[in-house]
Amino acid sequence: MKNEPKNFSIIDKELTIDGTVSTKGRLIIKGVVKGTIVGQHVVIAEEGAVYADAKVGSITIGGIFEGEVRALKELIVLSTGSCKGKIVCKDFVVETGGILNAQVNCITASNDDSEKILLASGKNK
Secondary structure, three states: OOOOOOOEEEEOOOOEEEEEEEEEEEEEEOOEEEEEEEEEEEEEOOOOEEEEEEEEEEEEEOOEEEEEEEEEEEEEEOOOOEEEEEEEEEEEEEOOOOEEEEEEEEOOOOHHHHHHHHHHHHHOO
């Protein structure tokens, strides 16, 4: 197993960010983000809300997500989560109780091709 750095960031309750959030490692959102998110692994906690376009490795939605998300790996909507908008991802899971109101495109290409497809999908707006 690789020795990867364990970068960890939190956008805590009562914090609102309007703009671009870019991070490596894990980002946990308990507050509100409006704008754009770029990151490796994003977790929207139950009390969090995101109104943004996101380009991520993977995302777990336990709170509210509204916008467009492109995930190279997986998108998970937890039982407490709500996802609205447009989704492009490789693996997709919605737990019982999770709310999904989105256009979903699941890609099945190899990992090398997945990034090309995701990048291309962003140009088709």
